[in-house]
Amino acid sequence: MKMFRIMLVIGLLANLSLVSKVSAELYGGIEFPHGIASFADVVLSYDNMYSGGPAPTAHLDPTDALGIPQGSSSDFFITLGRGGKIELGFVDNFLVNSGDDLADVHVFEVGSDVEDTFVALRPTPETAALLGDPALYDSNNDGYYEVGKVFGATSSLDIDAIFTGFAANTLVFDAVQLIDDPNEGGQTGTTVGADIDAVGAIGSVRACDYDILGDINGDCKVDLIDFSLLASNWLLDCKVTPDDAGCVPID
Numbered sequence: 001m002k003m004f005r006i007m008l009v010i011g012l013l014a015n016l017s018l019v020s021k022v023s024a025e026l027y028g029g030i031e032f033p034h035g036i037a038s039f040a041d042v043v044l045s046y047d048n049m050y051s052g053g054p055a056p057t058a059h060l061d062p063t064d065a066l067g068i069p070q071g072s073s074s075d076f077f078i079t080l081g082r083g084g085k086i087e088l089g090f091v092d093n094f095l096v097n098s099g100d101d102l103a104d105v106h107v108f109e110v111g112s113d114v115e116d117t118f119v120a121l122r123p124t125p126e127t128a129a130l131l132g133d134p135a136l137y138d139s140n141n142d143g144y145y146e147v148g149k150v151f152g153a154t155s156s157l158d159i160d161a162i163f164t165g166f167a168a169n170t171l172v173f174d175a176v177q178l179i180d181d182p183n184e185g186g187q188t189g190t191t192v193g194a195d196i197d198a199v200g201a202i203g204s205v206r207a208c209d210y211d212i213l214g215d216i217n218g219d220c221k222v223d224l225i226d227f228s229l230l231a232s233n234w235l236l237d238c239k240v241t242p243d244d245a246g247c248v249p250i251d
């Protein structure tokens, strides 16, 4: 839960600096044009028994896959379990194609036992219409189009290599699905399955072209979600309790 609060505050900071004004930043040697905002924002689902397990017994908080990567020396990563699945959504930005063969999405995996992970992307309705018959890309009809696999401690995928012939920024995806390959890597253990630290959009567009006071999560709307984000830090005073997880120092 502590990390969840940190992520809420990171979201708040991202909004206060406004996505439209965020400059590019390097993470893992890769340039992310929208800085902190480039990374996944919400957990849509997490099922470490998706393929029948076994499930991990540590690193079970899926919110640890949100926001910027913290590296393997931190405790802030999620373990998928053997064949486990996580689905992460973008709120203040969306993932797009670059229109060339440069990488568009990057999965930060940590852990000594590097695991293969299947990646699928959820197109917006407009993009799904552009891509045509879903059966070409979505074999299990779950709304996530399979785009390949990532290997190794850090891995990138090129959207344009899968969906060819589209101009830059015309293909828009609002969520990423990661599924551990149950037939690769360790099959048992505390942290069985891939360990996911972060998922970032290298090809990224901001979700909102307006500045709206009170839109804490940057989704272009002011609603109860923003109110709950505000309420989660209600009466927190970082001058009194600077060590609180909700108090994130500014560089």
Ligand SMILES: [Ca+2]
Residues within 6 Å of the ligand: 036, 037, 038, 039, 040, 041, 090, 091, 092, 093
């Ligand atoms: Ca984001």
Ligand SMILES: [Ca+2]
Residues within 6 Å of the ligand: 097, 098, 099, 100, 101, 102, 103, 104, 158, 159, 160, 161
């Ligand atoms: Ca590309």
Ligand SMILES: [Ca+2]
Residues within 6 Å of the ligand: 120, 137, 138, 139, 140, 141, 142, 143, 144, 145, 146
């Ligand atoms: Ca699918």
Ligand SMILES: [Ca+2]
Residues within 6 Å of the ligand: 214, 215, 216, 217, 218, 219, 220, 221, 222, 223, 225, 226
């Ligand atoms: Ca909002």
